[in-house]
Amino acid sequence: MPERSLSPKPACESYVEMTELVLPTHTNPLGTAFGGQIMAWIDICAGIAATRHAREVVVTASMDDLHFRAPIYQGEVVILKAQVNRAFHTSMEVGVRVEAENSLTGERRYCSSAYLTFVALDAEGNRVPIPPLAPETEDEKRRYEEAEARRLYRLERRNQDRNVVARPHPPLHQK
Numbered sequence: 171m172p173e174r175s176l177s178p179k180p181a182c183e184s185y186v187e188m189t190e191l192v193l194p195t196h197t198n199p200l201g202t203a204f205g206g207q208i209m210a211w212i213d214i215c216a217g218i219a220a221t222r223h224a225r226e227v228v229v230t231a232s233m234d235d236l237h238f239r240a241p242i243y244q245g246e247v248v249i250l251k252a253q254v255n256r257a258f259h260t261s262m263e264v265g266v267r268v269e270a271e272n273s274l275t276g277e278r279r280y281c282s283s284a285y286l287t288f289v290a291l292d293a294e295g296n297r298v299p300i301p302p303l304a305p306e307t308e309d310e311k312r313r314y315e316e317a318e319a320r321r322l323y324r325l326e327r328r329n330q331d332r333n334v335v336a337r338p339h340p341p342l343h344q345k
């Protein structure tokens with residue numbers, strides 16, 4: 171097997187643009203896309219970006235708060251853009267932007283954005299180090315700097331969740 175390189179990689183090498191069409195099977199009775207469907211596309215798009223950076227199998231560790239700012243209607247085109255913002259040791263943050271396009275007019279609107287963290291694993295399921303990210307543009311440098319604060323915040327929240335789960339609690343259906 172070839173030696174893995176851990177040299178820094180440009181952020182743009184991980185860039186992914188994915189295009190989907192909102193079909194009747196993706197919608198609720200109002201004719202707008204299910205949030206869960208958009209989340210699945212976000213996860214896939216971000217996962218491809220993470221894999222492009224790590225060139226390893228990656229799993230989703232977390233997705234930060236997700237806000238849907240505008241509905242996306244049946245028949246519209248969904249454009250998802252993802253790129254790695256920062257790589258840490260075995261994990262990396264990926265940013266995703268979601269836009270909806272009216273396919274008849276070409277008009278686009280911003281609908282949502284998300285930050286996801288992926289962890290790289292080897293064939294045995296052990297975590298593996300990934301290359302650092304080399305941001306180049308001003309936007310990439312800004313996202314790189316901001317990613318550190320988000321990482322600290324989400325790890326703190328993960329630890330709070332673990333403490334809640336670890337605390338003894340009474341059975342749900344106590345009489």
Ligand SMILES: CC(C)(COP(=O)(O)OP(=O)(O)OC[C@H]1O[C@@H](n2cnc3c(N)ncnc32)[C@H](O)[C@@H]1OP(=O)(O)O)[C@@H](O)C(=O)NCCC(=O)NCCS
Nearest residue numbers: 228229230231232258259260261262287289297324325328
């Ligand atoms: C994600 C997973 C590999 C992390 O392993 P772990 O032993 O719990 O995590 P650790 O505390 O040792 O941290 C490992 C790395 O993951 C990061 N991490 C772990 N949990 C995280 C979370 N909830 N959010 C963000 N980053 C997280 C840590 O910061 C660390 O990063 P670093 O190596 O870059 O410093 C493990 O929890 C797992 O396998 N989860 C299930 C993944 C899955 O099935 N996803 C859905 C389908 S793909």
